[in-house]
Amino acid sequence: MSRAPTLARLAGRLLVAGLVAWAAYDRLLAPGDRIVVSEELRAGLRADHHRRTGRPPSAAEEAALVDTWIEDELLYREALALGLDRRDVVVRRRLVQSMGFLLEEDTARAPDDDALQAYLTTHAERFATAPSVTFEHVFVRANPGQGVIGEGDDAERARTLRAELDAGADPAHLGDPLARGARMAGRTPAEIDGAFGPGFAARIATLPVDAWSEPVPSSFGLHLVRVVRREPGGVPELATIREAVAADWRHAQREAARRRGIAQLRQRHDVVREDDASGSARASELP
Amino acid sequence: MRRSQRVRGAAALAASLLVAACADRAPAPPVEQREPCADGSALRNLYFGDLHVHTAYSFDAHVFDVRATPVDAYRFARGEPLALPPLGPDGRGTQELRLDRPLDFAAVTDHSEFLGEVESCLVPGSTGYDEPACAAFRAGGGAGQAVFGVQTTSPDPERDATVCGPDGNACLVQASAVWRRTIDAANDAYDRTSRCSFTTLVGYEYTANTGGSSQHRNVLFASDRVPPPTTYVEQPTSEGLWRELRATCLDAGTGCDVLAIPHNPNQSNGRLLRVEYAPGSTLDEQRAQAAARAAIEPLVEIFQHKGESECLSGLSGALGDADEACGFEKLRTPPFDDCGDGVGAGGTGNGGCVSRRDYVRGALLEGLAEDARLGVNPLPLGVVASTDTHNGTPGAVDERTFLGHRGSVDDMADERLASEGARSGTTFNPGGLAAVWAEENTREAIFAALARREVYGTSGPRIALRVFAGWSFGADACSDPGLLQAGYDLGVPMGGVLPTRDDAASAPVIVVSALRDAGTAARPGARLERVQIVKGWLDGGIARERVYDVAGQAGVGRVDAATCATDGAGFDELCTVWRDPDFDPAQHAFWYVRVLEVPTCRWNAWACRDAADGARPASCDDPAVPKTIRERAWSSPVFYRPEP
Numbered sequence: 001m002s003r004a005p006t007l008a009r010l011a012g013r014l015l016v017a018g019l020v021a022w023a024a025y026d027r028l029l030a031p032g033d034r035i036v037v038s039e040e041l042r043a044g045l046r047a048d049h050h051r052r053t054g055r056p057p058s059a060a061e062e063a064a065l066v067d068t069w070i071e072d073e074l075l076y077r078e079a080l081a082l083g084l085d086r087r088d089v090v091v092r093r094r095l096v097q098s099m100g101f102l103l104e105e106d107t108a109r110a111p112d113d114d115a116l117q118a119y120l121t122t123h124a125e126r127f128a129t130a131p132s133v134t135f136e137h138v139f140v141r142a143n144p145g146q147g148v149i150g151e152g153d154d155a156e157r158a159r160t161l162r163a164e165l166d167a168g169a170d171p172a173h174l175g176d177p178l179a180r181g182a183r184m185a186g187r188t189p190a191e192i193d194g195a196f197g198p199g200f201a202a203r204i205a206t207l208p209v210d211a212w213s214e215p216v217p218s219s220f221g222l223h224l225v226r227v228v229r230r231e232p233g234g235v236p237e238l239a240t241i242r243e244a245v246a247a248d249w250r251h252a253q254r255e256a257a258r259r260r261g262i263a264q265l266r267q268r269h270d271v272v273r274e275d276d277a278s279g280s281a282r283a284s285e286l287p
Numbered sequence: 288m289r290r291s292q293r294v295r296g297a298a299a300l301a302a303s304l305l306v307a308a309c310a311d312r313a314p315a316p317p318v319e320q321r322e323p324c325a326d327g328s329a330l331r332n333l334y335f336g337d338l339h340v341h342t343a344y345s346f347d348a349h350v351f352d353v354r355a356t357p358v359d360a361y362r363f364a365r366g367e368p369l370a371l372p373p374l375g376p377d378g379r380g381t382q383e384l385r386l387d388r389p390l391d392f393a394a395v396t397d398h399s400e401f402l403g404e405v406e407s408c409l410v411p412g413s414t415g416y417d418e419p420a421c422a423a424f425r426a427g428g429g430a431g432q433a434v435f436g437v438q439t440t441s442p443d444p445e446r447d448a449t450v451c452g453p454d455g456n457a458c459l460v461q462a463s464a465v466w467r468r469t470i471d472a473a474n475d476a477y478d479r480t481s482r483c484s485f486t487t488l489v490g491y492e493y494t495a496n497t498g499g500s501s502q503h504r505n506v507l508f509a510s511d512r513v514p515p516p517t518t519y520v521e522q523p524t525s526e527g528l529w530r531e532l533r534a535t536c537l538d539a540g541t542g543c544d545v546l547a548i549p550h551n552p553n554q555s556n557g558r559l560l561r562v563e564y565a566p567g568s569t570l571d572e573q574r575a576q577a578a579a580r581a582a583i584e585p586l587v588e589i590f591q592h593k594g595e596s597e598c599l600s601g602l603s604g605a606l607g608d609a610d611e612a613c614g615f616e617k618l619r620t621p622p623f624d625d626c627g628d629g630v631g632a633g634g635t636g637n638g639g640c641v642s643r644r645d646y647v648r649g650a651l652l653e654g655l656a657e658d659a660r661l662g663v664n665p666l667p668l669g670v671v672a673s674t675d676t677h678n679g680t681p682g683a684v685d686e687r688t689f690l691g692h693r694g695s696v697d698d699m700a701d702e703r704l705a706s707e708g709a710r711s712g713t714t715f716n717p718g719g720l721a722a723v724w725a726e727e728n729t730r731e732a733i734f735a736a737l738a739r740r741e742v743y744g745t746s747g748p749r750i751a752l753r754v755f756a757g758w759s760f761g762a763d764a765c766s767d768p769g770l771l772q773a774g775y776d777l778g779v780p781m782g783g784v785l786p787t788r789d790d791a792a793s794a795p796v797i798v799v800s801a802l803r804d805a806g807t808a809a810r811p812g813a814r815l816e817r818v819q820i821v822k823g824w825l826d827g828g829i830a831r832e833r834v835y836d837v838a839g840q841a842g843v844g845r846v847d848a849a850t851c852a853t854d855g856a857g858f859d860e861l862c863t864v865w866r867d868p869d870f871d872p873a874q875h876a877f878w879y880v881r882v883l884e885v886p887t888c889r890w891n892a893w894a895c896r897d898a899a900d901g902a903r904p905a906s907c908d909d910p911a912v913p914k915t916i917r918e919r920a921w922s923s924p925v926f927y928r929p930e931p
Contacts, residue, residue: 096412129482132325138768141860177770177862179753179800180333186325186482194388194749195333197805219805220860231325240480247475251358 035073037066045069103261104254111249117238119249124235127245130188131233135204137182138165138175140215140222150217158215158222165212165224178220186231196220324483324727330771331724331741334733335749336392337364337681338488338721339505339550339591339673344397344465345492346405348677350424350431351694354380355679357395357469361476364393364681365485371678371690372698382698384690386682387807388749392723392733393681394488395469396505399516401435402465403458404450414457415450427695439496444520455520463515466491470511483728491516493528493547498632500556500639502549504528505588505673508536509544509734529583537583546738548671550588552650553596553618556631557642560587560650562657562665570661577657577665586737589647589744589921590672592692592718594618597647597881597921598821603627604643605652605823607832612819612883615916616716616746619645620709637709651924652823652830655875658928659825669740669782669923670879672719682720684747686890686916687810689717700894706906713891713912719746722920724753724780740782745920748804748812754781754880756925758792765798765862774798781880782923787930794870795927799837800862801882801920813884814857816843816917820865824876834881838863844885848914851888851896877924884918 045065049057057065085091111119120127140158142150150158161174171182180195189201197219207213207227215222238245326332342360343349352372355363363369366389370380407413408421415421424434438444446455473487488507493516495502502525506517514535522528528547536543552559562580564573589596598613603625624631624640631639643649647670654666676683677693691697697712705712724741725732736742743752753771757778764770778798779785785795799818806812817839823832838861845854867878888896892914895907906912 092412092414096410129484132482134325141862171768173768175768176766177764177768177800178860179751179802179862181328181330181771182768183328183330184326185328188484190388193805193807195751198808198811220802236480243479244475251475 035070035077037070041069042066100258104257111246111253113238116242116245116249119252120235120238120241120245123248126248127241128235129233130190132186132188132231133192133201133204134185134187134228134230135183136171136226136228137184138171138224139178139182139220140224141176142221150215150222154222155215158224162212162214162224165226171224171226175224176221188233196223321479321729322481324729325481326483327727329726330775331726331736332728333751334391334486334723334725334728335682335720336390336394336486336723336733337673337676337718338394338396338490338507338548338671339492339588339675339718340364340393340395340679340681341397341492341675341677342395342679344402344405344469345677346398346401346424346435347432348397348679348694349405349409350427350429351677351696352427352698353678353694354378357397357472357679358475360395360679360681361393361472361485361487363679363683364390365476369678369680371680372694382690384680384683384688387685387810388682389485390682390720391484391728392486392488394490394505394507395473395679395681396490396492396507397469398494399462399491399506400439400494400518400520401458402516403461403463404435404447406461406465407450407458413461414452415447418447418449420447420450439494439519440499442497442523444523446520459515466516470513474511477730478728486728486730486733488730488734489513493517493519495519495523495525495528496635497523498556498558499636500558500630500632500634501551501554502559503551504547504549504584506532506545506547507734507737510542510730512541512543513545514539514543529579532583533579544734544738545583546586546734547584548586548588549584550591550673550675551593551596552587552645552647553594554634554637555642555645556634556639557626557644558630560644560653560666560668561630562653574661574663577661577663580665581663581667585667585669585740586671586742586923587647587650587668588673589670590616590719590746591675592715593675594714594716595746596645598649599641599643599646602641602643602646602649605649605830605832608834610821610832610834612834612881612917612919615919618710618714620714647921648821648823648832651877652825652832655823655825655877656828656830659828659875662931664926664928667740667784667926669737669742670744670921671721671737671742672744672746672921673721674718676718684717684720685810686717686747686888687893689890689894692718700898701904704891704894704898704904704906706904706909706912713906717747717890719744720749722749722752740923741780743781743920743922746916746918748884748918748920750804750815750882750884750918750920751800751802752781752880752882752920752922753800754922754925755779755798756783756785756795756878758785758789758795760796760798760864762864764796764864765800770798770800779925781925784926784928788872794867795878795925797865797867797878797880797925798863799865799880800860801838801880802860803858803884813853813887813918814844814855814859815839815861816857816883816885817841818861818863819881819883820878821881822867822869822876822878824871824874826871826874833869835865837865839883846886846888846915848888848892849896851893853885853887857885873929875929876927878927879924880920880922882920886915886917889913889916 140154142154192201200218203216204225209227213225216225340360341348342355342357343353352374366386368383368385371382371384372380375381407415408424420434424431446458451458470489473489477487478485489511490507493504493506517528517531522531532545536545549559595616600609600613619641626640626642633639650666654664658664691703697703703712722743723733723736725736755774755778759777801818803815804812818837820835820837839858844857
């Protein structure tokens with residue numbers, strides 16, 4: 001009962017220490033019994049303490065940090081010598097994951113603008129935005145259940161309201177309320193059709209800016225529309241969507257790098273399948 | 288209790304390992320920096336989404352050949368195609384599905400319980416990979432699902448030591464890596480540009496099945512500052528879930544915010560929405576517990592692929608006329624007993640008793656009774672709907688293109704159209720959508736709308752439904768072009784609590800405005816039949832309910848179940864002002880709105896229509912299987928509390 005958590009805790013501490021002094025390990029793991037506390041390592045311990053506590057360690061704390069590190073290192077070396085790392089499933093899994101991260105990070109570290117621009121160009125459809133429009137409208141309800149929109153009293157009423165708008169009336173005080181509101185900002189044709197019904201976006205696509213329209217039918221009634229502004233669609237400049245492209249790029253790079261790395265490792269190792277490998281294709285599929 | 292504390296220690300270790308591995312990442316800024324949204328509106332926009340989505344990270348999806356990841360699910364929600372089972376020889380799906388209308392938001396909510404086990408069993412070299420349990424899991428099917436899933440029904444669940452090690456730690460370490468991928472997928476799919484075209488919420492499903500009664504909750508976070516998932520294995524009680532969410536999120540001082548949405552009370556045998564207090568607890572302790580529950584669980588999922596949970600006529604505990612519209616997408620099939628005040632077991636297998644609390648209306652009435660007793664309502668529940676897809680297909684609610692919800696279980700038409708026995712293919716449905724009124728399409732705004740309950744559910748169609756309640760709306764409110772502003776100025780939107788009554792007002796006035804789903808040019812939506820207001824109230828300690836038709840026309844609209852052709856009757860838009868004719872200011876009450884569409888073909892009727900001659904499943908001609916439905920929307924309630 002007590003063994004596993006202790007080992008696990010130890011593994012956790014070692015991982016932290018290992019990350020602090022990652023660069024120093026090549027030297028430290030050289031053959032021999034010497035354990036070297038370099039100024040570089042000491043600075044790393046100081047920085048780690050600062051990061052965790054928000055302040056630099058006192059002299060006494062720093063001495064304790066170094067002592068703890070030395071003790072951990074002694075135990076770690078001994079554990080490696082006994083082969084505990086190979087027997088401990090947590091350590092094994094962590095190393096597998098770390099190696100996976102290393103493979104992935106090999107290329108995924110810092111995409112430059114050229115790489116992202118190239119990615120954006122080849123995946124333009126994923127980032128392209130549709131043109132959008134901002135407009136306000138005055139809604140004129142079709143008489144519920146009384147036939148075709150725009151062929152009854154509603155058409156006459158809409159024409160009267162338009163005359164009032166042209167004479168400078170406040171649109172906020174005209175027409176009927178609509179659940180979705182009287183103003184749509186920055187909406188794409190698909191979103192406009194989603195809100196007003198199929199075809200509405202096309203019907204307002206050619207309206208002049210800043211003028212009240214003739215009555216435009218939607219799925220719900222008639223609308224007097226004033227387009228406030230239009231934004232062209234297209235593939236945005238990289239600078240405006242850099243983060244989104246980088247996220248997508250990283251995802252693609254990670255996948256590709258991992259596959260490449262594993263393929264290379266497979267070439268360097270002789271993988272002997274003594275099992276029945278026929279059922280493994282499906283089983284090894286990652287979620 | 289010792290066991291679960293020890294395992295929590297292991298989870299904390301897993302978290303610290305994760306932090307160590309990510310130590311080179313910059314910590315998240317306290318307030319997210321992002322461009323303002325171009326679509327912002329103080330009067331709030333309507334967004335449709337899906338808050339209940341499983342992918343291959345869920346143990347009960349992978350065993351049925353589902354291979355979609357959270358990345359795939361979010362891409363599907365944004366309109367990209369996804370390949371569904373059955374799998375071809377290359378291990379990829381062979382049926383393609385895509386949404387004709389992308390969603391505005393989504394949350395992937397994989398089962399938190401076995402994220403690590405699934406990963407361990409699928410990655411060669413992992414702990415347990417070679418163990419019989421993992422081999423059985425990989426073999427898939429119902430037996431594979433049960434390998435780990437059986438623990439969700441145990442009152443004392445534990446992790447499989449052969450897969451997870453003696454302390455369960457190996458699986459928790461694995462789970463933290465899977466959880467990281469889930470968070471990354473949500474962050475990567477979240478549109479932070481000024482377009483604000485798509486929002487993701489980080490979340491998971493907490494999967495309590497104690498006694499075979501569904502007590503599941505979807506846990507959703509406001510940002511990506513999230514703790515490791517709470518699971519039924521480590522916290523096998525709802526109190527444990529709430530306690531841990533408070534400790535690791537709400538009270539953690541990290542800026543974390545969270546809510547939990549219980550779902551499928553319809554198979555919980557009275558347990559999911561039961562209000563329980565420790566024996567001997569004082570009234571103050573009960574008030575504190577009720578308030579804490581209401582704060583974490585402001586919503587309930589009223590509809591999804593495993594049926595509707597709104598109402599069932601004839602159960603004990605509430606007086607009112609039978610409501611014919613309650614006979615909608617019922618998963619539990621008679622005969623069953625009425626739980627009365629008690630609880631039962633076995634609901635997820637169509638077993639055990641059915642409780643009034645298994646339906647939202649009954650739970651709301653119970654909340655009123657508790658409010659009257661304690662002065663705090665533990666169940667002031669708003670409503671949403673979602674799919675609960677296990678195919679990684681958020682928003683795939685179209686009846687006509689339904690390809691099933693759970694991989695190989697129902698990826699073939701004859702499986703979906705099987706009607707023999709309980710929980711056969713035809714008892715399920717494609718699920719519904721969550722609708723949200725929010726200022727803009729961002730995590731902050733969507734989460735805030737969920738928390739204040741200005742949200743509603745639909746059985747699939749994108750019906751627009753706006754509700755305001757107050758004391759002073761005029762009879763001409765539906766002709767007032769300033770209605771929306773007045774709605775917020777003079778009253779409260781759906782989900783709100785009526786403000787203090789002014790003395791002159793005799794009764795609350797509810798304004799309802801509903802627009803039909805216009806659909807697309809290729810697939811027009813159906814018209815509206817009726818708007819109803821459902822009232823529940825306490826009459827001297829007796830729970831009462833009543834349904835009022837307030838707009839539209841009952842029975843308008845016809846559909847031919849064989850051809851699915853409709854007569855086109857119905858309403859494009861309905862707006863009405865309704866004053867409660869039976870209001871008593873001394874009585875606790877709630878009102879919610881139900882909007883019914885005209886009848887249309889249910890998914891199975893579309894499938895039967897398209898079935899080849901000679902390959903027509905028996906259910907196509909079985910009168911016991913419904914062929915048409917009246918799709919609908921349910922608003923969150925407005926609440927009234929008498930002045931003390």
